[in-house]
Amino acid sequence: MAAERADSDGVEPVKRMRRAERREQILDAATRAFARAGFAGTGLDDVAAEAGITRVMLYRHFESKAGMYRAVLDRACARLAGNVGSGNFDENSVPALVRAAAADPDAFRLLFRHAAREPEFRDLIDTLTAASTEIAQRNLAALLPAGPWLGWAARVIPAFTIEAVIGWLDAGQPDPEAAADRISQAIHGVIEAARPAGD
Template sequence: MASTESRATRGPARGTRPANRRQLIVRAAEDLFYRKGYAKVGMGEVAEAVAIGPSALYRHFRGKQDLLVTVVDDAMRTLEQVLAEATPDDVAERLAAVSLEHRRVGVLWQREARHLPAEQRAELREVTKRIGARLTVLIRLRRPGLGGAEAGLLPWCALATATSVSFHSLSLPEPGFAAVLADLVTRVVDAPITLPAPASEADAVGAAAGLPTQSRREVILAEATRLFARHGFAGVSMDDIGASVGIAGPSLYNHFAAKSDILAAVMYRGDEWLRMEMNRVFARAADARDGLHRLIDSYSGFVLENPDLIQLLVSETAHLPDADRQRARSTQYTYIDEWVHLAVQVHPDWDPLTTRIRVQAAQTTMNDIALIPSLRTRAGVDAALHDVSAALLELR
């Protein structure tokens, strides 16, 4: 897989005029945006990747935003077309294949779409809605007795499982990888979840307002987390954080030496929270199977209660200083390792690599549902996510 991707993103020889130049530009931009982040990539760098001058690049695209729109839009419309041709029997295979073909786009949509103008974001959301609607039709044809509430959740879980490959670099020889991913999508589509019918507005219970903290540092961390999640780390200034807290931007330096220190403090808190919850699980678990069930509940509770924090843990790690970034990634890898260790105890015939792909799929699915407000707040979603994750890890 790695060698195929490197050939796909390698530019043509300088001075040549390949017929597929526009496609090469899109592939090079996709690779650069994925590896370095949209904010850190310039048009000159994209031009260099395909061995052309910047002026030639602008003959194809008006600017960097236009290029990002094209990268994401091409992949999403390809997915829409694939699903339009899919049947209830082959939807998992088709979804797996297109997700591997456009492996980077899950990250780009979740992490970089915030940089797009509102009009383009709205257009891409409409494509996403159509994808979800088509998946709903296919799943209900496959499962005629499925309730409306369940049919409203499972398509997004299936899509999240398929695109989970965007959030890691694990790979298997083909056609094995596509088969594994298709099997995971199938397990999600067929997961035995139950959700209560949506409550009417009259029966809805509003969330508790909560109590404000008196700690200025805590207020800064909370507001920075919210702003970073919505606009990205690069799109938020110290003045923005100060204005949200109600103080002058320079006053923030009484609490944090730099904006990156705020991000590091938030990340450290999230990582430690997960570690502490994991230790509680291990202290109470009867065996490996029980431990995995408890870890699923622990993790789903964390992401559902802290969607902004999970957004940062998933998408903003690259903005940390080197030492903090290495620590954060090491902590995340170690956390996943614990899941893999338990899963292999439950299934001794599973190899660690494929097991890790399963674990990543389960965690990514919970992450993605937590980032969709209409799904995150649905009654019974925590239990449904438990059942989906248990299906992915074959705990039933």
């Protein structure tokens, strides 16, 4: 049975959890809080309030706000890779990406909207972008001739796909069954646009 205890500063009783469970609870709360306002716009008090714990308890698990934010981003990347894969793109990739975004929209937005705009954490997005472009280039090489339009498509398709999924989340996740098909149709449009004239 979970015990409850009152913190020394008179805050509401806090449910006692195992360390790993508490850390996950904090990461969940931090994901929600950071997704609302980004790194700079979110204080540790915001995260503590979201988690229903004291700021002191945050410091038992994370040394700094930056360390917590990095842990949130790392977890989001790991979950995304676990759901979508990281070695290749195929017909299952877009549906898997849509499902992953729908399962944790805050983490998806945080990773691809906020972290992409925050210089201190931009390295993570730059690494994801480079890997996605390289994988797209490798996959598209079977469909498009070598040259600048292949490189263009390899850059555009991953960027478009992420923005399309974020746009779908922001629109309220309409027609989830057809969302991946619609995004895939648009990707095929990019591929067709990259084909040499007359092909």
